[in-house]
Amino acid sequence: MEVERLPRKAREKAFHRSQILAVALELFKEKGYHNVSIHEIATKTEFSIGTLYKFFKNKEDLYSALIIEKAETVSQIVDEVLSKKDDIENMVKSYIDAKTKVFKDNLDFIRILIIETQKEKGFEKKTHLGKVLHELHQEELKKVASLLEKGIRQKKFKKLNPYHLSIALGGLIDGFMFNWLENSGSHPYEADVSFITEVFFSGCLSPKKTNLSG
Amino acid sequence: MEVERLPRKAREKAFHRSQILAVALELFKEKGYHNVSIHEIATKTEFSIGTLYKFFKNKEDLYSALIIEKAETVSQIVDEVLSKKDDIENMVKSYIDAKTKVFKDNLDFIRILIIETQKEKGFEKKTHLGKVLHELHQEELKKVASLLEKGIRQKKFKKLNPYHLSIALGGLIDGFMFNWLENSGSHPYEADVSFITEVFFSGCLSPKKTNLSG
Amino acid sequence: MEVERLPRKAREKAFHRSQILAVALELFKEKGYHNVSIHEIATKTEFSIGTLYKFFKNKEDLYSALIIEKAETVSQIVDEVLSKKDDIENMVKSYIDAKTKVFKDNLDFIRILIIETQKEKGFEKKTHLGKVLHELHQEELKKVASLLEKGIRQKKFKKLNPYHLSIALGGLIDGFMFNWLENSGSHPYEADVSFITEVFFSGCLSPKKTNLSG
Amino acid sequence: MEVERLPRKAREKAFHRSQILAVALELFKEKGYHNVSIHEIATKTEFSIGTLYKFFKNKEDLYSALIIEKAETVSQIVDEVLSKKDDIENMVKSYIDAKTKVFKDNLDFIRILIIETQKEKGFEKKTHLGKVLHELHQEELKKVASLLEKGIRQKKFKKLNPYHLSIALGGLIDGFMFNWLENSGSHPYEADVSFITEVFFSGCLSPKKTNLSG
């Protein structure tokens, strides 16, 4: 009995935790970190303030947990795409697709992620949150880099530093998506996706291929 | 004598204003908007709180003034570069140079600019600050776009949407510079500059040119 | 046990509330609204500032609650007197007695009531407080008027507009009591009470009655 | 020359002083004492703050001067009426006329007078302002009392304490005028004036006269 009881409790606890985070995300998106009070989160989750403090040691901790959880989810989505073996070019396209979709689907989260990423002394690596986000970002860059490297070895891409190329690709995606965000999604984002793909490939595909395809 | 008296006062006032903004920038960079109190700014500037409120009607106003002033300075630097008539390719190179340099020289400012840009429901165009930043950004995109368009007409660049291309270029620059920022300027940023230039041109120069240069 | 628990809490809360109001009244009487800080009320009540703000949403609200509560108490006292069926003349006498006693017992409250009544553009009916006070006053005038009307119908009083007469009676009472207040209660207020009664009756009783009684 | 220069300066000074008081009265009426800043008065008078402080040693002093000046004007109006020798009854009527007219013409002033009169410990006789107002009021009561006394000696009024009668008359006037004020002058005040007169006389005239006139 006891053996089953704890797991159930644990499951419940995890569920409650995720409920709190979901509500908090909603509120932070809507009003910004400083304009949301613990009291408000407590009321909306229908947990007591004391219970919230059982789950998270303070407001900052709750916020960190929220960001990290989301960032890991996004990371997993990207990982999945990168782990599906396919033709290199298709994989890059899938990556661009996945990233832009994640961006579009999580606009508000992305917004607070950016704020947090830059907030308080930039990538403050002393902060737990800062470290985790830095690592997740660097891991992604490396994974994309290794994909691009494979493409270079297959002579499909020009001989350029693959880590730099992955930064370039990330920059392209972010640039377009921020522009889309700035103009409040006034046009279908798919247009941007195809442009990103076109620009990136026309710059990276090795000359011969370019001529063949062109 | 009287003729000079007012200008001196005005000059002094402007100087004091800039001093306050400089100190405030320093503090905001260091601790973030919400962790800096007016009292602290007053103490550090060695002005009284009341004097601060003579210059700026409230904390938000001081912050806005800070951001807008800096953003306009950056805008002017870019404008200057874009107004010097030269060979298109050199002008693009100069633009990349200028932008990366501005970025490097104003790391901390860029950081709080990003936060502000995304803060509270993204580009909140209802805010004066939000509107001003949005406009400055769009103006820059258009200027770069018109430069690139000229290049396209001169058959130096591929036939791609020039506005989109300017977003792409912006994305590339930001991507690299953020990466550089994230790694706290661990390597000379000039390396990034040349990579940005290379990637951008290899993707944009019209096919013939590519073949000749490759 | 549980059944009693909530009521006890509620009772305690009500008690605390009344304690705060009592202390606040004391302070406002002593120093005036603008010269009493929330901090001071908190210190004197031995509650924290935060607790005060749990009871009242701001300083104005605390003040309003204070005035309205007192005004309603006074209103009830008057109501009680007016509801006891008796000979008309005795009822009027009782009313004068009750009013002067209330006045005497609540000198300081009356003072701030007057201030509030006249404060900021007179009976500002837009304010909740203003409305409530206005209504309470008008209600009282009407009740007294209907009492006097009965007297008129019974031919005990002269045929004068009863509403106007109630204003006159109120004016008489206030005039004497303010004079008494101004001279800091230098003489027993009962002297004033009998004078008010005499003047009012000799002015209102119909000539025949006057002759009979005189 | 010097002999004439000072008087002109003095005249100018007095004029400026009255200008300041006029503007201040306007502002205090409109917004209340605590919502008007010295800065605002300075701006509206087109004098500098420093100059204002040359005329009045502080805000309270300016306020006192304002109230006292007005109160003395009112006092003079009443004095004039009371000094015109006439039939007693006509003089009382004139007094009621004058008082109600003053009330009507100075509604806003009366309002702040009441506030001040009751503000901060009621008739605080320690304050200069308090003392002056108290004295002015008592003087008026005495003058009216001596008028009424004459009427009693002439057997025109009942044998009642004339000082008390003067309080009663004052109370009647104030009661009606406050009611009129409370209802924002919704009806012509002359109606009240005649009612005050009627009530006061029918209550004060000796029975014989009443019978004769009735």
Add this chain to the structure above:
DNA sequence: GATGAATGAGTTTTCATTCAT
């Protein structure tokens, strides 16, 4: 374990008054 009342440090902002020019 859960609760939420109580805390009070800390924030932004105002404005009467002074005094160097």
Add this chain to the structure above:
DNA sequence: GATGAATGAAAACTCATTCAT
């Protein structure tokens, strides 16, 4: 003498966090 920039004490109010029940 006139000025008005500078001052800074003091106010109202918020909210993360604690801890007795």
